Amino acid sequence: MLSARTAAASPLWTRGGGGEGGSSKGCTSCWEVRRRAAAVRVQAAAPRRVEAVAMDLAAETEKEEMAAAGGGVEDKYGEDRATEEVPVTPWAFSVASGYTLLRDPHHNKGLAFTEKERDAHYLRGLLPPAVVSQDLQVKKIMHNLRQYSVPLQRYMAMMDLQERNERLFYKLLIDNVEELLPVVYTPTVGEACQKYGSIFRRPQGLYVSLKDKGKVLDVLRNWPERNIQVIVVTDGERILGLGDLGCQGMGIPVGKLSLYTALGGVRPSACLPITIDVGTNNKQLLNDEFYIGLRQRRATGKEYHELMDEFMSAAKQIYGEKVLIQFEDFANHNAFDLLAKYSKSHLVFNDDIQGTASVVLAGLLSSLKVVGGTLAEHTYLFLGAGEAGTGIAELIALEISKQTKAPLEECRKKVWLVDSKGLIVSSRKDSLQPFKKPWAHEHEPVTSLLDAVQSIKPTVLIGTSGVGKTFTKDVVEAMASFNERPVIFSLSNPTSHSECTAEEAYNWSQGRAVFASGSPFDPVEYNGKIHVPGQSNNAYIFPGFGLGVVISGAIRVHEDMLLAAAEALADQATQENFDKGSIFPPFANIRKISARIAASVAAKAYELGLATRLPQPKDLEKYAESCMYTPVYRSYR
Ligand SMILES: O=C([O-])CC(=O)C(=O)O
Numbered sequence: 300m301l302s303a304r305t306a307a308a309s310p311l312w313t314r315g316g317g318g319e320g321g322s323s324k325g326c327t328s329c330w331e332v333r334r335r336a337a338a339v340r341v342q343a344a345a346p347r348r349v350e351a352v353a354m355d356l357a358a359e360t361e362k363e364e365m366a367a368a369g370g371g372v373e374d375k376y377g378e379d380r381a382t383e384e385v386p387v388t389p390w391a392f393s394v395a396s397g398y399t400l401l402r403d404p405h406h407n408k409g410l411a412f413t414e415k416e417r418d419a420h421y422l423r424g425l426l427p428p429a430v431v432s433q434d435l436q437v438k439k440i441m442h443n444l445r446q447y448s449v450p451l452q453r454y455m456a457m458m459d460l461q462e463r464n465e466r467l468f469y470k471l472l473i474d475n476v477e478e479l480l481p482v483v484y485t486p487t488v489g490e491a492c493q494k495y496g497s498i499f500r501r502p503q504g505l506y507v508s509l510k511d512k513g514k515v516l517d518v519l520r521n522w523p524e525r526n527i528q529v530i531v532v533t534d535g536e537r538i539l540g541l542g543d544l545g546c547q548g549m550g551i552p553v554g555k556l557s558l559y560t561a562l563g564g565v566r567p568s569a570c571l572p573i574t575i576d577v578g579t580n581n582k583q584l585l586n587d588e589f590y591i592g593l594r595q596r597r598a599t600g601k602e603y604h605e606l607m608d609e610f611m612s613a614a615k616q617i618y619g620e621k622v623l624i625q626f627e628d629f630a631n632h633n634a635f636d637l638l639a640k641y642s643k644s645h646l647v648f649n650d651d652i653q654g655t656a657s658v659v660l661a662g663l664l665s666s667l668k669v670v671g672g673t674l675a676e677h678t679y680l681f682l683g684a685g686e687a688g689t690g691i692a693e694l695i696a697l698e699i700s701k702q703t704k705a706p707l708e709e710c711r712k713k714v715w716l717v718d719s720k721g722l723i724v725s726s727r728k729d730s731l732q733p734f735k736k737p738w739a740h741e742h743e744p745v746t747s748l749l750d751a752v753q754s755i756k757p758t759v760l761i762g763t764s765g766v767g768k769t770f771t772k773d774v775v776e777a778m779a780s781f782n783e784r785p786v787i788f789s790l791s792n793p794t795s796h797s798e799c800t801a802e803e804a805y806n807w808s809q810g811r812a813v814f815a816s817g818s819p820f821d822p823v824e825y826n827g828k829i830h831v832p833g834q835s836n837n838a839y840i841f842p843g844f845g846l847g848v849v850i851s852g853a854i855r856v857h858e859d860m861l862l863a864a865a866e867a868l869a870d871q872a873t874q875e876n877f878d879k880g881s882i883f884p885p886f887a888n889i890r891k892i893s894a895r896i897a898a899s900v901a902a903k904a905y906e907l908g909l910a911t912r913l914p915q916p917k918d919l920e921k922y923a924e925s926c927m928y929t930p931v932y933r934s935y936r
């Protein structure tokens with residue numbers, strides 16, 4: 300493990316003239332000097348009508364000044380990179396004027412441009428006379444969105460807004476998170492990926508395809524932003540539970556990163572969605588005339604790994620070793636190997652293995668407050684032994700081991716997994732993929748889930764199979780027959796792939812199930828009581844987790860950081876939530892929740908010697924909050 304001392308001595312860390320090690324004030328003012336110089340250069344160089352105008356610096360507080368540098372957590376890190384890796388580019392600190400300004404989604408405010416701004420930026424006549432507030436714009440767009448009855452239409456309207464007026468998009472999402480999360484994210488994003496080719500209007504994110512082999516560095520250089528802090532990358536092979544959607548998986552990194560900003564406060568310009576296109580084995584897409592990806596079967600083996608290698612080194616070369624690379628929706632046969640391989644050399648995080656594990660562990664920790672007992676006293680049965688299933692299983696075992704001091708091997712025995720061939724037992728060891736082997740316990744072979752439930756008698760049943768309707772009435776009734784409060788998590792996404800619905804779980808258990816799902820379900824009334832199902836989706840974890848990594852300058856993800864995130868989330872579920880039937884705090888509070896998760900993750904990174912942002916801020920939660928991007932409009936003079 301790298302200590303902070305080692306890290307501090309590394310070439311990357313020492314670059315930047317001590318910028319990161321200094322006080323935030325020092326950094327901000329260094330930045331300020333360069334920014335002013337850049338703005339002056341712009342004004343001197345630009346012809347009048349197309350002149351770039353120096354951005355408003357009316358920001359009065361230091362925090363606002365930092366926000367003006369890009370609106371978020373980048374100041375010190377941006378400082379480092381702006382000094383050493385990226386020349387200060389005047390346009391990075393300026394906005395265009397007139398017609399160009401209205402078409403620049405990063406700076407456009409639409410009707411919210413004030414009279415003064417309209418004069419100063421050559422906007423007169425380009426807008427109708429009314430001047431409205433951002434809040435009124437939010438109200439209007441929410442009104443319009445609600446007119447659409449088809450979720451995909453709402454999704455497309457939201458994507459159009461993101462392309463037109465970024466700050467309004469994020470304001471809308473933050474202010475209406477519970478209503479809009481299912482639109483820009485699961486489940487609608489799944490349908491959007493399936494139809495991505497037909498609804499495609501303007502490209503989002505960066506496409507790295509087999510055609511780019513040998514030129515990936517150049518491809519990354521084409522991206523307009525340099526100070527990237529978080530990359531979400533997919534190869535599209537296992538999009539949610541929908542399977543191989545090839546290049547059209549791009550909707551997932553785009554959606555995940557919009558949550559990084561809205562839920563975790565990482566500024567949009569620091570986020571980079573990437574799709575690696577190595578082909579697809581989805582025949583329907585290969586025959587679809589509107590398909591946007593390479594029309595070939597998936598490259599595998601050497602060809603696949605060479606492209607991944609080239610991408611991973613290019614990303615590190617351009618963005619430095621502190622860029623967080625989140626692997627998303629890779630198929631099992633690559634996901635574990637990629638994580639194991641690159642976690643030695645890169646700051647990587649697999650959301651489906653680690654993010655899901657962390658949110659489910661949080662859900663279990665808070666379920667204990669409802670059902671009683673300790674984590675070690677429960678017995679866990681999974682349907683599905685892929686990334687999510689084995690990832691969660693391992694984190695449960697780690698937490699039990701941490702709590703009881705028992706060896707990890709022993710703790711794993713509390714957890715059983717069923718895959719498509721039945722219960723994973725030791726007699727199957729030879730034919731099992733490596734990631735399943737730790738779960739092959741002594742037991743006679745069992746082929747069906749119902750038999751496994753009856754034989755293992757789990758207190759907790761978790762679905763990560765990707766196959767809908769597999770928690771049948773018999774299965775749920777069996778769980779309810781020997782558990783007063785059966786814990787049932789039906790995690791597969793999107794909604795159609797959920798192992799059972801919330802309604803089924805409550806009805807078949809006579810309202811006794813402690814239920815959570817990956818995709819959202821509406822509240823259910825059973826016997827006069829309203830149950831609000833919790834959404835055990837990694838969206839609770841990755842935005843705050845990533846924020847914690849970024850603000851601490853962590854150089855590696857450690858499993859204890861995942862445990863810290865889970866504990867921080869579980870701590871925030873209250874009796875009020877439990878009374879309503881949910882084991883999670885509501886998404887409406889997600890920015891606060893993310894700040895706390897970020898603080899716990901960062902604290903753990905410091906404790907483990909993995910953090911490089913020194914000195915450690917005294918109050919990490921306040922610091923995390925102060926770093927979060929807010930989408931209110933800036934004023935331009
Ligand atoms: O995207 C989601 O809703 C959760 C997730 O990572 C997956 O299902 O792959």
Ligand SMILES: [Mg+2]
Binds near residue numbers: 539628650
């Ligand atoms: Mg995923």
